[in-house]
Structure formats: C-alpha cells, structure tokens
Amino acid sequence: MTIKKFVVGSFDDEAVLFPAVKKVRKAGYKIHDIYTPFPVHGLDGAMGLRDTSLHTAGFIYGLTGLTTALSFISWVLTRDWIQNYGGKPHFSLPAWIPIMFELTVLFSAVGMVLTFCYLCQLAPFVKKHHFHLRATDDLFVMVIECTSKTNVQEAEAFLTAAGAQEVNVQLAETGWWLGRYDMEKKLFENKTETVTA
Amino acid sequence: MSLIKYESFVREPLVDGDKNYHQVTEDIVYTIEAKPTRLWYIGFWISVALLLFGVFSLYREVTYGTGQWNLGKTIGWGWDITNFVWWVGIGHAGTLISAILLLFRQGWRTGVNRAAEAMTIFAVICAGQFPIWHMGRVWMAFFVMPYPNSRGPLWPNFNSPLLWDVFAISTYFTVSLLFWYSGLLPDLATVRDRAKTKLRKLLYGIASFGWSGSTKHWQRHESLSLVLAGLSTPLVLSVHTIVSFDFATSVVPGWHTTIFPPYFVAGAVFSGFAMVQTLMLIVRKVMNLQDYITLGHIEAMNKVIVLTGSIVGCAYLTELFIAWYGANQYEYDIFFKYRIAGAYGWSYWLMMTCNVISPQLFWFKKLRRNIGFTFFMSVIVNVGMWFERFVIIVSSLYRDYLPSSWSLYYRPTIYEIGFYMGTFGLFFTCFFLFAKYFPVIAIAEIKSVLKTTGESYKAKMADLENLSVEEFYAKTHHDDHH
Numbered sequence: 001m002t003i004k005k006f007v008v009g010s011f012d013d014e015a016v017l018f019p020a021v022k023k024v025r026k027a028g029y030k031i032h033d034i035y036t037p038f039p040v041h042g043l044d045g046a047m048g049l050r051d052t053s054l055h056t057a058g059f060i061y062g063l064t065g066l067t068t069a070l071s072f073i074s075w076v077l078t079r080d081w082i083q084n085y086g087g088k089p090h091f092s093l094p095a096w097i098p099i100m101f102e103l104t105v106l107f108s109a110v111g112m113v114l115t116f117c118y119l120c121q122l123a124p125f126v127k128k129h130h131f132h133l134r135a136t137d138d139l140f141v142m143v144i145e146c147t148s149k150t151n152v153q154e155a156e157a158f159l160t161a162a163g164a165q166e167v168n169v170q171l172a173e174t175g176w177w178l179g180r181y182d183m184e185k186k187l188f189e190n191k192t193e194t195v196t197a
Numbered sequence: 198m199s200l201i202k203y204e205s206f207v208r209e210p211l212v213d214g215d216k217n218y219h220q221v222t223e224d225i226v227y228t229i230e231a232k233p234t235r236l237w238y239i240g241f242w243i244s245v246a247l248l249l250f251g252v253f254s255l256y257r258e259v260t261y262g263t264g265q266w267n268l269g270k271t272i273g274w275g276w277d278i279t280n281f282v283w284w285v286g287i288g289h290a291g292t293l294i295s296a297i298l299l300l301f302r303q304g305w306r307t308g309v310n311r312a313a314e315a316m317t318i319f320a321v322i323c324a325g326q327f328p329i330w331h332m333g334r335v336w337m338a339f340f341v342m343p344y345p346n347s348r349g350p351l352w353p354n355f356n357s358p359l360l361w362d363v364f365a366i367s368t369y370f371t372v373s374l375l376f377w378y379s380g381l382l383p384d385l386a387t388v389r390d391r392a393k394t395k396l397r398k399l400l401y402g403i404a405s406f407g408w409s410g411s412t413k414h415w416q417r418h419e420s421l422s423l424v425l426a427g428l429s430t431p432l433v434l435s436v437h438t439i440v441s442f443d444f445a446t447s448v449v450p451g452w453h454t455t456i457f458p459p460y461f462v463a464g465a466v467f468s469g470f471a472m473v474q475t476l477m478l479i480v481r482k483v484m485n486l487q488d489y490i491t492l493g494h495i496e497a498m499n500k501v502i503v504l505t506g507s508i509v510g511c512a513y514l515t516e517l518f519i520a521w522y523g524a525n526q527y528e529y530d531i532f533f534k535y536r537i538a539g540a541y542g543w544s545y546w547l548m549m550t551c552n553v554i555s556p557q558l559f560w561f562k563k564l565r566r567n568i569g570f571t572f573f574m575s576v577i578v579n580v581g582m583w584f585e586r587f588v589i590i591v592s593s594l595y596r597d598y599l600p601s602s603w604s605l606y607y608r609p610t611i612y613e614i615g616f617y618m619g620t621f622g623l624f625f626t627c628f629f630l631f632a633k634y635f636p637v638i639a640i641a642e643i644k645s646v647l648k649t650t651g652e653s654y655k656a657k658m659a660d661l662e663n664l665s666v667e668e669f670y671a672k673t674h675h676d677d678h679h
Contacts, residue, residue, distance in 0.1 A: 033411045033412060033413070034411075034412045035409055035410040035411055035412075036410050036412065036415065037218060037222075037383075037387070037410060037640075037641060037644055038383075038415075038641040038642070038644040038645040039415040039416070039418065039419050039641070039645060040412075040415075040645075041645075043412050043415075044412055044413070044415075044416045047412060049412065049413055049416065051416075052413075052416050052417045052420045054417050054420045054421060054424070055420055055423075055424050058424045058428075062428075072343075073355045076343070076352045076355065077352075077355060077356075080350070080352070081349055081350065081351060081352055083354075085354065085356050088356070092356060095355070095356040096355060096356075098358075098361040098364070098365065098435065098439050098442075099355060099360070099361055099364045101431070101435060102361075102364040102365050102368040102432075102435070103364070103368075105368055105372060105428045105429075105431075105432050106368040106371060106372065108424075108428055109371070109372040109375055109376075109425055109428055110371065110375065112421055112424060112425070113375045113379055113421065113425075116379065116417055116418070116421045117406065119417060120411070120413075120414040120417060120418075121407070122382065122406035122407055122408060122414075123406055123407070124403045124404070124406060125403060126406060126407035127402070127407055128407045128409050130390065130409060133390040133391075134390070135390075135409070135410050136383065136386045136387040136389075136390045136408075136410050137218065137219055137222045137387060137390065137391065138217065138218035138219040138222065141410075176407055180398075180399055180402055180403070181389055181392075181398045181399060181401070181402025181403075182395040182396070182398040182399040182402065
C-alpha cells in the first residue's frame with residue numbers, strides 16, 4: 001500500500017483525449033491510468049499497453065475441463081464401476097461428448113471470470129480510490145503519476161493545454177483495500193509509506 | 198484511430214434523440230433512483246402472489262407425492278416436462294442476443310441484451326424447477342451429481358441424455374450468469390458513483406466489486422466478453438440440442454427423429470425472442486426507454502421471429518412427410534391418427550396456427566413495426582410454443598405400443614397448473630426486481646456505440662455522404678495509425 005501523488009486531468013471528448021495521450025507520452029510523463037466510462041477502442045494501444053493474454057488462460061482452462069471430463073468418465077465407466085448399458089462398449093466416447101463439451105465451457109468460463117477478477121482486483125467489499133466520480137459517467141480521466149522529477153504546476157498546465165476540462169492534484173492510494181463505499185473509514189489500517197514529489 | 202466515426206445512413210439510428218454520454222446515464226439510471234411506480238407495485242405483488250401459489254402447490258406435491266399431479270400410466274411426462282422445455286426454450290434468446298449477435302457485430306443488440314440476458318437467467322431458473330420437483334423425492338435430487346457416495350460408489354449414467362441435461366442446464370445457467378454479471382459490473386459502478394443515499398452507496402459498492410474503469414481493465418473486460426460470447430454460442434446451441442436428445446434418443450414414435458436438435462434450437466430462439474418482445478415492449482413504455490429500444494430494434498427481433506418461425510414450420514412439415522415416407526406404422530399412426538386428428542387434434546392445430554401461420558404476417562414491414570400487433574404476436578407465439586411441447590410429449594405418450602395401457606384424456610390438476618403459475622410468479626418477481634434495481638440497458642455499451650449510431654450524431658455525418666471516395670478517406674482517416 002503506497003500513497004502517491006497524481007496529476008489528474010479530465011476530458012469530456014475522446015476525440016480530444018487521443019491526441020492528448022500522444023502529447024503527454026511524448027513529453028515524457030508517466031501515465032498511471034486512464035479511467036473511461038466505456039471501452040474506448042484503440043486507447044490501450046495509444047497508451048502503449050500490451051495486449052491481454054486472458055484468452056490464452058481461457059483456452060487452458062477449457063482444455064483442463066475437457067481432460068477432466070474425459071478422464072473422469074472413462075475411469076468411472078471402464079475401471080471403477082463397469083456397467084453394461086445395452087451391450088454397448090464401456091468406452092463409448094460419442095455418448096460422452098455432450099458432458100465433455102459442457103465441462104470445457106464451464107471450466108473455461110468460470111476460470112476466465114475468476115482470473116479476470118483477480119487480475120483487475122475486483123471483488124465484493126473491495127474499495128479503490130476513484131480519481132473522479134464522473135469517470136463512470138461521462139468523463140475520460142487521465143491520471144499522471146508524479147515522480148521525483150515531475151514539476152506539478154507544469155504538468156497541470158500541460159494537461160490544460162492538451163484539452164483537459166478539469167485539472168487537479170491528488171494524493172492517492174494506488175492499490176485496493178477492504179472497505180465500504182458508504183463509509184470513508186477503512187476496515188483496517190495499514191502502515192503506509194509516502195513517496196513525496 | 199479515426200476520429201470521425203462514420204456509419205452509413207442506410208442503417209437506422211440505434212439511439213434516438215439528441216443525447217450525450219451524461220444523458221444516457223440519466224435516462225437509464227433514472228428508474229433505479231426514482232421511487233417505484235404504482236404499476237410496479239401492482240405487478241410485483243401479483244407476481245409474488247403467483248409465486249406463493251406455486252410454493253403451496255409444491256408443498257402439496259412434496260408432502261403427498263407426485264400423485265397430486267394427473268400423470269398416468271403412459272403419460273409419465275405431462276405439464277411438468279412441457280413447462281420445462283418451454284422455459285428452457287425461452288431462456289435461449291438472451292444468450293443468443295448477447296453472444297451470437299456480438300460475434301456477428303450486430304449493433305442493435307446493445308439496446309436489448311442486458312434485459313434479455315436477465316430474462317434468460319430467470320427462465321432457466323424456472324425451467325430447472327420442473328425436472329427437480331418431478332423427481333418426487335426431491336430431497337434426493339443431489340443423487341444426480343457425480344460425487345463419491347456410499348452406494349458403491351454408484352455413479353450416475355454418463356451415457357444418459359437426462360444426465361447430459363443436468364450438465365447442460367447447470368453449465369448454461371452458470372455461464373449466462375457470469376456473462377451477465379461481468380457485463381453489469383461497469384454499469385453498477387455508474388450507479389454507485391452517482392449514489393446519494395448511504396444504503397445505495399453501500400449496496401452498489403459491494404455489487405460493483407470496486408470497478409474503476411481503468412483502460413487495462415476495459416481491455417481485459419472486452420477480451421472476456423468476446424471469449425465468453427464465443428463459448429456461449431455453441432453452448433446455447435448445445436443446450437436445446439441436449440434437451441431434444443431427451444426425446445430423440447428414445448424409442449417412442451414421434452420422438453426418435455434426427456431433426457429434433459435443429460428443430461428444437463430454432464423453436465427455442467423463436468419463443469425466446471417472443472418473450473423478449475413481450476417484456477421489452479412493456480419495459481420501454483413503463484420506463485420511458487423508447488429512445489433506446491426503438492422501432493428498429495423491435496423490427497429486427499420480428500425478423501428473427503419470422504425466420505425461426507419458418508424454420509419451425511419447415512420442421513413440422515418434414516416430420517409429417519417422414520412419418521408417411523418412412524413407412525413405419527407406429528410413427529405414421531402417431532402423426533396422422535393421434536396428432537393432426539384424435540383427442541389432441543385441437544392442440545396440434547392450435548400449435549400450427551400460432552407458430553407457423555401467424556408469424557408469416559411479419560413479412561409485412563407495416564406489421565413488423567406495429568407495436569400493438571407485435572405485442573399480440575409475441576404472446577401468440579409463446580402460446581403456440583407451449584402447445585408444441587405439449588403436443589410432442591402428450592400425443593406421443595397417450596397411445597403406446599400396448600393398447601391395454603392407453604390413457605384416457607389427460608387433464609392437469611390444480612397443483613400442476615399451480616406449479617406452472619408459480620414459475621410465472623418466480624419469473625416476473627425476479628424480472629420486476631431486476632427492472633427496478635439494475636440498469637435494464639447496458640449503459641457502457643450504449644455509450645460506446647452512441648457516436649456512430651445516435652440519431653443526432655448521424656445527422657452530423659450528412660455531408661460525408663456526398664463526398665468522393667478520396668475526400669471521404671482524407672476526412673475520416675486524417676489521424677490514422679502512427
């Protein structure tokens with residue numbers, strides 16, 4: 001848990017945001033994140049984020065489900081408790097396809113959603129610092145992290161020049177903590193170190 | 198990234214009126230923040246009353262046994278399994294809209310997908326009740342799960358379509374729920390960040406999992422939605438396929454036909470879209486969402502209804518043809534003596550009229566865009582689809598191979614009907630709660646298509662239409678790819 005200093009600029013139009021992102025990165029500022037009310041296509045690329053490999057995880061989970069179903073059913077019906085179903089072969093693969101398919105899908109979907117929640121740190125009672133409440137409504141909120149070399153006033157002026165409607169400086173917790181959105185108080189307090197500009 | 202988003206004028210706008218992002222939020226979140234209307238209370242309490250009647254009917258069934266239902270010697274499946282298949286069918290539209298239409302990049306799905314997915318989940322919950330309570334000794338329902346037990350361990354029969362059903366329905370429910378809820382997270386965060394009252398902040402805070410709208414999270418969210426859509430597409434087709442296997446793998450005349458899987462899937466989509474129409478037409482009116490669920494949306498869904506209705510009609514005729522052409526006496530008798538004629542002939546013709554003949558009226562554009570007619574048809578289609586399952590199940594069962602066990606006329610008891618009414622209560626209770634406490638339209642998705650498909654934004658693109666190709670390219674790509 002670290003408290004850092006951020007310069008926050010809010011844009012109200014994605015058409016202004018894109019050139020602004022380019023300018024800010026060119027000027028050497030470190031973009032902490034951009035919070036948007038909906039997925040803005042191409043923004044991840046503009047910010048220089050790498051592609052997610054969540055789908056690869058989904059593929060692996062799916063294979064796990066498939067293997068689980070096949071190995072379990074074949075163990076049950078050919079080893080553990082052999083039964084004669086109308087004289088058909090004990091290893092009757094075609095009849096197992098439906099369940100193998102369902103478990104592939106089930107494992108893949110559940111695994112991916114859990115991985116997604118883990119990677120994005122999403123869970124009930126998780127609380128985060130929100131730089132602008134309208135980031136889930138109609139503002140595109142660009143957050144620049146201040147390092148020891150950042151001149152805060154300059155960064156603010158830069159964001160305004162780039163088209164930000166609203167600019168401010170915030171000291172904020174970067175991670176998440178257990179908390180409730182109706183209470184300011186944290187459920188438990190950790191020692192925090194402050195990185196000053 | 199081209200900055201001018203262009204979409205042809207040939208396509209109708211998906212969002213009517215002059216909206217900006219904030220207005221979209223206001224319009225959709227409004228009903229959550231306002232007090233419920235009188236109409237909402239009336240509807241909600243009627244649903245709860247129906248639900249309680251269903252609970253009472255089940256109490257009778259559990260205490261006194263399945264003898265409370267009029268199932269007989271050959272009609273071992275009656276209203277219960279009819280209702281099961283009917284509800285599962287209805288539960289197909291949501292995932293079809295959100296998954297298949299996402300893969301096909303159909304923009305209009307954004308207006309209706311959230312409510313359709315919710316409807317799917319509630320319909321599947323209702324469907325699941327029937328096989329579970331039909332077991333009779335419902336306290337042993339967990340026997341269907343493959344867990345190490347003290348009976349051997351004796352495992353369930355993995356070769357049985359009835360067990361495939363257990364896996365298919367529970368997987369379908371889980372995946373639909375995950376798909377729906379992961380899509381809801383950003384919108385619940387929107388409600389949370391606007392909340393004024395303490396209670397709303399607390400509840401939507403918990404429900405939105407601390408969603409922040411970070412670009413990286415959105416990127417993962419997009420990837421998740423796309424893969425879940427890709428998984429759900431074969432899943433939704435598999436579910437009704439497997440339900441049809443319950444019949445198709447049997448040796449009962451009228452059931453063991455190879456066309457059942459596609460025939461059932463088409464029927465499921467058909468009835469599912471009809472139920473979406475019924476609900477959406479009420480929702481858009483009561484919640485004042487005509488700008489988001491436009492006539493264009495309604496027309497698009499009516500087109501799906503006429504398509505799937507025609508496929509179903511084709512299947513009915515194929516069945517009749519094969520029953521004659523196949524030259525199997527039992528198959529022939531079921532269709533030509535006991536389905537289109539005989540004691541249940543009326544239900545066959547009711548099914549034919551509702552499912553095959555009346556949806557053909559949707560070939561007329563005027564009727565596709567007529568709200569009153571669409572609402573009427575949506576109810577007609579679901580009546581027809583209920584009778585389809587009833588015809589398939591009962592008319593095949595009331596005459597079996599042994600004439601001495603032929604049944605008399607099957608009439609459901611009040612508790613059988615009560616159970617069915619109870620699932621209506623459950624479905625609408627859930628839907629009323631959903632409509633009041635959740636965003637019924639996917640807010641973030643509407644915003645992401647607003648600037649290409651919103652009415653006022655399309656109007657601004659008017660002059661782009663008249664440009665030459667070179668001019669158009671220069672105008673729309675001036676800031677493209679660096």
